[in-house]
Amino acid sequence: xxxxxxxxxxxxxxxxxxxRWAWELRSVNGKGLDIRSRLPQGHEHLEADLRRxxxxxxxxxxxxxxxxxxxxENRVEAVLNRDALDAVLALRETLxxxxxxxxxxxxxxxLSIRGLVDLRxxxxxxxxxxxxxxxxxxxxxxxxxxxxxMRQSEGVALGRILSDHISRIEELASQIEADPARRPxxxxxxxxxxxxxxMDGAAGLDRDRLHQEIALLxxxxxxxEEIDRLKAHVIAARDLIAAGGPIGxxxxxLAQEFxxxxxxxxxxxxxxxxxxxxxxxxxxxxxxxxxVQNLE
Numbered sequence: 001x002x003x004x005x006x007x008x009x010x011x012x013x014x015x016x017x018x019x020r021w022a023w024e025l026r027s028v029n030g031k032g033l034d035i036r037s038r039l040p041q042g043h044e045h046l047e048a049d050l051r052r053x054x055x056x057x058x059x060x061x062x063x064x065x066x067x068x069x070x071x072x073e074n075r076v077e078a079v080l081n082r083d084a085l086d087a088v089l090a091l092r093e094t095l096x097x098x099x100x101x102x103x104x105x106x107x108x109x110x111l112s113i114r115g116l117v118d119l120r121x122x123x124x125x126x127x128x129x130x131x132x133x134x135x136x137x138x139x140x141x142x143x144x145x146x147x148x149x150m151r152q153s154e155g156v157a158l159g160r161i162l163s164d165h166i167s168r169i170e171e172l173a174s175q176i177e178a179d180p181a182r183r184p185x186x187x188x189x190x191x192x193x194x195x196x197x198x199m200d201g202a203a204g205l206d207r208d209r210l211h212q213e214i215a216l217l218x219x220x221x222x223x224x225e226e227i228d229r230l231k232a233h234v235i236a237a238r239d240l241i242a243a244g245g246p247i248g249x250x251x252x253x254l255a256q257e258f259x260x261x262x263x264x265x266x267x268x269x270x271x272x273x274x275x276x277x278x279x280x281x282x283x284x285x286x287x288x289x290x291x292v293q294n295l296e
């Protein structure tokens with residue numbers, strides 16, 4: 001499976017019969033899949049199909065979905081009010097004997113009678129509406145595919161950036177591991193030198209107890225566990241990126257674990273070089289996590 005960014009855009013236009021339609025989709029970062037749609041009046045029944053189609057290919061992101069529908073050909077139909085016509089004819093029959101030289105009723109005369117004939121836009125039958133809706137939903141499917149393709153393209157680029165960050169984290173972990181200042185014997189030597197300066201003129205101090213404290217401090221200052229966990233997180237992150245799919249949440253968790261180990265390294269460091277590497281490690285991890293926020 002490929003990686004997907006959560007940002008994307010797509011626009012698809014088309015026509016169906018006398019209708020023209022256009023879909024516009026925009027996607028940005030989000031904790032879950034949040035779909036907000038704007039459908040024109042009379043097309044609200046497409047909402048369920050809209051969510052089904054978009055949910056099939058997307059798992060995270062805030063989506064803005066808009067549909068516009070216009071009529072390219074207006075048709076007008078005349079609707080006759082039969083009751084009104086019957087009333088007019090009945091009145092003419094009733095008044096017929098009283099009318100002087102009654103002329104035949106003309107169409108223009110009938111049309112001038114208010115409420116007798118109503119001119120309105122023609123409506124489509126159920127079959128035509130079903131065909132229109134099918135074409136519009138087909139356009140939505142095409143727009144969703146186009147946006148997924150864009151998100152996947154950005155996801156590939158994100159994958160390369162994240163892999164570079166992971167490699168840098170691995171390099172810094174190895175640099176910290178190889179630093180001679182973090183060896184227990186070196187830590188002990190520095191602590192002993194510091195204690196020796198304290199011992200001058202302080203004959204009452206217990207030397208054996210001091211050596212025990214030195215050993216304890218040296219143990220606490222050892223970074224072996226933190227380095228091992230960093231290396232394990234590097235392997236896990238690479239495996240996730242190689243597997244692909246919606247891994248943004250998992251990588252965000254790993255970023256937190258990376259940061260926890262970096263903080264511990266900086267707090268336990270007794271070396272300027274190790275502290276400097278730890279600070280750079282935190283910077284790289286922050287950059288890594290920032291890019292992870294864009295990933296599905």
